[in-house]
Amino acid sequence: MTTTPLYEEVPVIPHFGSDLLVWLWWRAECSGNLHLRVGEEDREVLVWVDNRLRLLSANEDWKATLAGEQAPTTPEAYHALAKGKRVVEIRVCLQTGDRQYDVTLLADPDGPLRAKLPALVRGGGLNEQALERMYLAGELWEILLGIVRVYIDERLSPEWPSYLSAMRLWVREGMADARVASDDE
Amino acid sequence: MAILKTQLAAKRYDVRGEVPSDWLTRFEQRLDACRFTEPLSPLYKEPRIGWASLENWLDTDFSDRNAWVSEPIVYFTLRVDEKKLPPTFRKHLAKRQKAWCQENNRESCPASIRTELKELLEAEMLAKVQPRTTAVEIAWNVPEGWLLFGHVSDTPNDRFRKLFRLTFQELGLEAVPASLLEGQSIERLDQLLGHGPIVLEVA
Numbered sequence: 001m002t003t004t005p006l007y008e009e010v011p012v013i014p015h016f017g018s019d020l021l022v023w024l025w026w027r028a029e030c031s032g033n034l035h036l037r038v039g040e041e042d043r044e045v046l047v048w049v050d051n052r053l054r055l056l057s058a059n060e061d062w063k064a065t066l067a068g069e070q071a072p073t074t075p076e077a078y079h080a081l082a083k084g085k086r087v088v089e090i091r092v093c094l095q096t097g098d099r100q101y102d103v104t105l106l107a108d109p110d111g112p113l114r115a116k117l118p119a120l121v122r123g124g125g126l127n128e129q130a131l132e133r134m135y136l137a138g139e140l141w142e143i144l145l146g147i148v149r150v151y152i153d154e155r156l157s158p159e160w161p162s163y164l165s166a167m168r169l170w171v172r173e174g175m176a177d178a179r180v181a182s183d184d185e
Numbered sequence: 186m187a188i189l190k191t192q193l194a195a196k197r198y199d200v201r202g203e204v205p206s207d208w209l210t211r212f213e214q215r216l217d218a219c220r221f222t223e224p225l226s227p228l229y230k231e232p233r234i235g236w237a238s239l240e241n242w243l244d245t246d247f248s249d250r251n252a253w254v255s256e257p258i259v260y261f262t263l264r265v266d267e268k269k270l271p272p273t274f275r276k277h278l279a280k281r282q283k284a285w286c287q288e289n290n291r292e293s294c295p296a297s298i299r300t301e302l303k304e305l306l307e308a309e310m311l312a313k314v315q316p317r318t319t320a321v322e323i324a325w326n327v328p329e330g331w332l333l334f335g336h337v338s339d340t341p342n343d344r345f346r347k348l349f350r351l352t353f354q355e356l357g358l359e360a361v362p363a364s365l366l367e368g369q370s371i372e373r374l375d376q377l378l379g380h381g382p383i384v385l386e387v388a
Contacts, residue, residue, distance in 0.1 A: 013377055084385070113193060117191050130188075133193070134333070137333055156373060172387055
C-alpha cells in the first residue's frame with residue numbers, strides 16, 4: 001500500500017532538481033513530445049529547450065550561462081555535461097493545444113515560478129484577469145507535476161539503465177556533431 | 186503586478202488545513218482584522234504591514250467582496266510601508282556630536298548623550314522621510330488550496346508567511362518543493378533518494 005507523504009516527511013533529494021532538468025533537456029532534444037497526465041486528462045505536451053541554460057560544477061567553482069537560440073546545442077553545452085557539470089537553470093517552452101508557456105526551471109527546489117503565460121482574454125476586468133491568470137498558472141503547475149511524474153517513472157523503471165545509456169550517447173554525439181561543425185567552419 | 190501580468194514571477198504555496206464552509210465571511214473578518222492601517226504617528230521605524238485591496242492599495246475595506254472575490258479565487262495585496270533613514274544620517278549625527286563637544290568643552294560625547302542625540306535626530310528625520318510603499322499581489326484558489334505570492338525574494342515571502350499565519354490561524358502554508366512531489370508515495374521518494382545523481386561524464 002502506498003501513502004502520500006506529509007510535507008515534513010518528504011526527503012531532501014539533493015540531486016533531484018538538476019537530474020530532472022538534464023533529463024528534460026535530453027527528452028526535449030531527442031523526442032520533444034511528452035505524453036502527460038494533466039489534471040484529469042492525458043495530453044501531449046510539446047517541450048523544447050529555449051535560449052538559456054545555466055550550468056555549475058559540483059564544487060561550484062565553475063559556472064557558465066549559455067544564451068542564444070542555439071544554446072542547447074552548442075559545443076560548450078555538451079562539453080559541460082561531459083565534464084560532469086550540473087544543470088541549475090533551463091528555459092523551456094511547453095506547448096499544449098494552442099497554449100504556450102515559456103518557463104524558467106531551476107534546480108533549486110526553493111526557486112520561484114517564473115513563466116510567461118499565454119494571454120487569452122484581451123481587456124476584461126480584474127475579476128476576469130485574475131480568473132484567467134490563476135487558471136493558466138494552475139494548468140502550468142499540472143504540466144510540471146506531469147513532467148515530474150514521467151521523470152520519476154522512468155528513473156525508477158527497470159529500463160533506466162537503457163535511458164541512461166541513451167543520455168550518454170546523446171552527449172557523445174552532441175560533442176562529435178559540434179566538433180564536425182567546427183571543423184567545417 | 187507580478188501575477189496578473191502575462192510575465193509571471195511568483196512563489197507558489199499550498200494551503201493546508203480545512204477551510205470552513207462560511208469561508209467568505211470568515212476571510213472577510215480576518216482580512217479586516219489584519220488590514221493595513223495608517224500609523225498614528227509618523228515617527229515609526231519598524232515596517233507597517235497589512236492586507237489591502239489588489240486594485241488599489243489605498244483601499245483596505247474588505248466589506249465590498251467584489252473588490253477581492255471572484256469565486257473560487259480571492260485576491261488581495263500585502264502592503265508594506267517602510268521608512269528608511271537617509272544615508273546622510275551618520276554624517277549629521279557626527280556633526281551634532283562634534284557641536285555638543287564644542288559647546289561643553291569636552292573631548293568626546295558620553296554614551297548617554299550619544300544615544301540622546303541619535304534618538305533626537307532619528308525622530309527629526311523620520312518625521313520628514315516619506316515611507317516607501319510596496320504592494321505584493323496574492324491570488325488564492327480557495328477550494329483547490331493553493332496560492333501565488335507575487336514576489337520571489339526572501340524578505341517579502343517571510344513577511345507574507347508571518348502575516349498569513351497571524352490572519353488565517355488554522356491554515357498552514359507549504360512552499361513549492363514538497364508540492365512538486367505531490368502525489369508521490371514515500372516508497373517512491375525513498376527509492377529515488379537511493380539512486381545517486383545522473384552521471385554523464387565522458388572519459
